[in-house]
Amino acid sequence: MKITLFIPCFIDQYYPGAGIGMVRILEKLGHTVDYPESQTCCGQPAFNSGYWDEARSVAETMLDAFRDAEVVVGVSGSCGAMLKVFYPELFHGKPREAEAKALAAKTHEFSSFLVNVLGVGDIGASFPAKATFHDGCHGLRELGIKREPRELLKHVRGLELVEMKEAETCCGFGGTFSVKFPEISTAMGEVKCASILETGAELVISNDSSCLMQIQGLFDRQGQKIKSMHLAEVLAHF
């Protein structure tokens, strides 16, 4: 299958490892990977801040970038939800509504694509560590992804997965919310970090790097040794 990658801007700039992991996994599974270099940002920061006209113009860049793609696979649950759930709303009643709906229909989040479309559970990865999984809210509630990452992690050799209390509680990132309301965002993050610490895990895994930026940023500031990794990076250890 020819798979077109959706690499959101901050993954591109700060967490390329997640994207590279995804390339390695999809190629290992025998697929052809394509990456339109004209993609930039999905427009979510403007969208969530109420600037829908600005968000729409950015989103049009993405409609252009993925016009010829057969299937689009994104490495972030949050940005994936932007394309899949919010683009149709953003373009509702606008000239490119049909294109937005078409892109939404052919877009998949990475773990959901592996498990539900490709029918893969075992990538052949091995990663000896005690880890816990954080459900990014957009992936969890907008896209309904809960079982898929766990199904994939279950097959990773040497990985012991322990569930944290309230794995489904938000880490407090929330995009621009994290800088508009830093105190509230930080308090939410502290609660999340405490749940992670309680498990005794040495590693926290998520399918959303933005959540991990928040969690790792707090752990680093607290001087905690816990490390975070994107699901794709863990699965690419084969």
Next chain:
Amino acid sequence: MSTESVQFHHDADRLTHDLRHRALIQKALGGYYVKRDEQKAKYTDWQQARASAAAAKYEAVNHLDKYLVELSDKLAARGTKVFWAADGPEAADYIASVARDAGVKRIIKSKTMTGEEIHLGQALEKAGLEVVESDLGEFIVQLRGEPPYHIVFPSMHLTRGEIDETFQKKLGSPHADTPEELTMIARNVMRQKYCEADMGISGANFAVAETGHISITENEGNARLSTSLPRVLVSIVGIEKVVPKLDDLAVLLPMLATAGAGQNMTCYNTLLGGPRQPGETDGPTEFHVVLLDNRRTSLLADPEQRDALHCIRCGACLNVCPIFKNIGGHSYGTTYQGPIGSVITPHLRGLQSWKHLSFSSSLCGACHEACPVKIDLHHHLLQNRRNAIAEKPVWWEKPIFAGFAWFMCRPALYRFAAPLLRLGAPFLHAIRGKFFDPARVWTGTRDLPPAPPQSFKEYWRHRNAKR
């Protein structure tokens, strides 16, 4: 920033640092989660129950013209006086005039959030009447001069010790250790008040159009006493409380109990059908129902967010909201706290003054998931944000997002310039959290990730060059 927004930032920031408050709320809600899940598990299909409850409310809210008239006619047929109030002052004036005409001096009130919304208690006190809250939680916050902390649990933020202190100070009661002792103190005060009161005021959980009944659900029995002992009774009912059929309560009452308090059913469920009928020996001789709009019709006029009128005030969205849990109920500065408050307050009290509540959310969606009547809460927060900005963009944000869009619409420029931004990372790390750090809103409490040696785009180009 509106004064409401300044106050919100101030109060919320203070509470987020209050670790005692955080632990208290986490503990209280921890018990609720266990009980709620036990009860939810008893439903054959909770999602189907949600759909049925939402359908009943949808039918009512989208045909208010029909069901409100039916309710009013049915109530009037048994001698109840129905008053249609456009806003709070109209409702309060009417109730004060009823009190005046009937020679009322003392009022006993059972819990009504709609009454809170229009500051009914204060308005009646200003009119020279004594008003006592009979719901235990409400009674406690009334003694302390505080607004309710939570739609369902008004004094959830208080410890037993604080309640004891309040009772000693305000009621002159002896020191009490156990919840039972504290309840007995309140009960002794209240029993006297019930007997003395000339007027009872209640809210409504539902109003049944088909039969003309006001439905009240409670755990303490105080609403039943408040509505049956005094000679004059007033129920204040938001117009969205109407449901078409008595049967609708079969799904709505247990769901309210489960979502609201982790109960199968609440202890007391009362249907008020009218004043004392000929041949009856007890009950109020006068019954007034005040149907309150107070800008609910402006929410009704918004098809996108109309489902916010489905709300049955169970508080489930507050209980799961990570923002509520960290900033507490009082920080909102509203009658309705938490996600539902953030959604409807801009409609009820002005978008520009209250838009900050819609922005103060990570949009995690836990509220929507918990809502027993399926209100699309977190998406409504997004819509409020869009509407607020479309009406009045923030002067310093507008150029930032225009610049953001301009930059992101130019892939070639992005490819060239984005790595340059990354180069600034080591410098930012060196000054992180300092006063002159441009990223201080982030770095004040959190580290930034180290910049990787190459971006994904660079990786991709190198990889293709090698092939």
